Amino acid sequence: TAAPLPYKVADMSLASWGRKEIDIAEQEMPGLMSIRAKYAAGQPLAGVRITGSLHMTIQTAVLIETLKDLGADVRWASCNIFSTQDHAAAAIAETGTPVFAWKGETLEEYWWCTYQALTFPGDKGPQMVVDDGGDVTLLIHKGVELEAGDRSFVDGKAGSEEEAVIQQLLLKVLAEDPQHWTKVAKEWRGVSEETTTGVHRLYDMMKKGKLLVPAINVNDSVTKSKFDNLYGCKESLADGIKRATDVMMGGKVAVICGYGDVGKGSAQSLRGMGARIIVTEVDPINALQAAMEGFEVTTLEDTLGRGDIYVTCTGNVDIITFEHMQKMKDQAIVCNIGHFDNEIQMDRLNTSDAIKLEIKPQVHKYTFPNGNAIFVLAEGRLVNLGCATGHPSFVMSNSFSNQTLAQLDLWENRDKYAVGVYVLPKKLDEEVARLHLEKIGVKLTTLSPKQADYIGVSVEGPYKAETYRY
Numbered sequence: 300t301a302a303p304l305p306y307k308v309a310d311m312s313l314a315s316w317g318r319k320e321i322d323i324a325e326q327e328m329p330g331l332m333s334i335r336a337k338y339a340a341g342q343p344l345a346g347v348r349i350t351g352s353l354h355m356t357i358q359t360a361v362l363i364e365t366l367k368d369l370g371a372d373v374r375w376a377s378c379n380i381f382s383t384q385d386h387a388a389a390a391i392a393e394t395g396t397p398v399f400a401w402k403g404e405t406l407e408e409y410w411w412c413t414y415q416a417l418t419f420p421g422d423k424g425p426q427m428v429v430d431d432g433g434d435v436t437l438l439i440h441k442g443v444e445l446e447a448g449d450r451s452f453v454d455g456k457a458g459s460e461e462e463a464v465i466q467q468l469l470l471k472v473l474a475e476d477p478q479h480w481t482k483v484a485k486e487w488r489g490v491s492e493e494t495t496t497g498v499h500r501l502y503d504m505m506k507k508g509k510l511l512v513p514a515i516n517v518n519d520s521v522t523k524s525k526f527d528n529l530y531g532c533k534e535s536l537a538d539g540i541k542r543a544t545d546v547m548m549g550g551k552v553a554v555i556c557g558y559g560d561v562g563k564g565s566a567q568s569l570r571g572m573g574a575r576i577i578v579t580e581v582d583p584i585n586a587l588q589a590a591m592e593g594f595e596v597t598t599l600e601d602t603l604g605r606g607d608i609y610v611t612c613t614g615n616v617d618i619i620t621f622e623h624m625q626k627m628k629d630q631a632i633v634c635n636i637g638h639f640d641n642e643i644q645m646d647r648l649n650t651s652d653a654i655k656l657e658i659k660p661q662v663h664k665y666t667f668p669n670g671n672a673i674f675v676l677a678e679g680r681l682v683n684l685g686c687a688t689g690h691p692s693f694v695m696s697n698s699f700s701n702q703t704l705a706q707l708d709l710w711e712n713r714d715k716y717a718v719g720v721y722v723l724p725k726k727l728d729e730e731v732a733r734l735h736l737e738k739i740g741v742k743l744t745t746l747s748p749k750q751a752d753y754i755g756v757s758v759e760g761p762y763k764a765e766t767y768r769y
């Protein structure tokens with residue numbers, strides 16, 4: 300087959316702007332920078348082929364350059380059609396790292412980019428994968444299953460436009476080379492997964508006995524989900540809605556669907572600007588938490604006609620249905636901050652009799668026959684990455700330190716790991732937090748030996764039992 304392309308990005312003239320912002324981000328990412336300082340000399344990932352599928356932002360550029368500093372041979376794609384920051388992609392391409400990502404890809408382009416990112420010269424696949432949402436993992440698994448004779452995915456009725464695109468890609472590759480995915484998967488040794496939704500997919504494959512490689516669930520490091528999902532969304536949700544609409548948040552009624560980590564951060568984000576928050580939940584524990592925080596908790600149906608802003612944060616499907624949107628207050632804003640766009644019934648809205656008007660890219664007004672209109676942001680995809688620039692560097696340094704430590708651990712212990720889904724040990728979780736203290740002037744108290752003994756921990760940690768929930 301033809302040699303893989305060197306890169307494909309929107310505009311290489313943005314590279315120097317991207318580089319300046321990467322320089323700023325490095326100052327805010329002490330975890331990644333100290334991992335570089337500690338490990339670069341030893342080159343623990345020397346020559347290891349790593350494919351990344353994770354929002355191609357400035358912060359991700361710092362992750363990519365960290366992996367490269369440790370010796371890795373990296374190829375990258377974004378994990379969302381709208382989340383690439385074109386100046387970040389250009390800066391990475393300029394260093395000679397193959398990156399395939401631009402803001403505003405079509406679904407065909409998105410899956411083409413993913414395919415490019417996992418095709419190394421010589422028809423080789425990755426040895427390691429950094430995934431966010433599990434699309435690389437999904438593609439390789441579906442390809443290998445197909446080549447092993449399981450046609451159920453490609454012959455099944457596509458559940459969405461995107462699934463049809465994946466089916467076509469798999470069939471095209473199969474026609475060109477019936478052993479392609481088997482070759483790609485041959486030297487694959489592990490994946491580290493960034494987000495809640497991707498982690499669900501991994502556990503599901505594990506349960507069905509289909510998982511091919513050991514996986515580290517980065518999301519459930521405390522220094523990931525209790526920081527990125529929570530404090531990251533706290534800052535980036537309001538940013539996304541503001542950049543898209545400039546709407547006044549104070550006094551508005553905002554409906555937060557789902558009160559997990561992302562929902563908690565999202566509720567705080569809009570409350571911080573004076574919005575009045577309503578939460579919807581299915582889990583009595585989370586519903587009670589929201590109520591104890593002072594939020595009204597009710598069903599979505601109950602909010603129709605009074606909600607001004609709707610945000611889905613569940614990682615679940617069909618949260619906001621077409622019927623809900625028809626009954627919303629005129630000028631309501633609808634957006635999603637969960638990983639996939641199926642939280643809102645976008646397919647039904649787009650094929651309905653509502654008239655769609657583009658205000659600007661990623662901001663659309665839909666007018667219903669009765670004259671009422673709603674605004675949908677980022678076409679139902681993650682609003683913080685589609686309409687703003689995602690989470691700030693400091694919080695992503697925590698997430699990506701976990702990613703890097705997961706890659707190091709999986710690679711170093713590749714012959715010891717059995718196929719399964721693992722989380723990093725608490726000691727490393729505490730280490731990631733520790734790396735971020737100095738930057739913000741935090742002074743830790745040291746346990747006396749008597750105190751350590753009294754609470755049954757060691758002076759150096761870990762400080763909590765595995766059951767502790769933070």
Ligand code: NAI
Nearest residue numbers: 494495496557559560561580581582613614615636637638
């Ligand atoms: P989580 O599991 O902590 O929270 C989801 C919550 O939604 C749960 O409490 C669940 O009970 C609730 N829920 C499920 N179905 C519901 C329904 N029908 N109605 C109301 N509530 C319902 O998950 P987490 O970590 O908060 O992640 C949520 C989503 O956000 C995932 O897709 C994740 O991948 C994504 N994510 C997005 C980020 C971003 O920057 N945009 C950052 C981190 C995660």
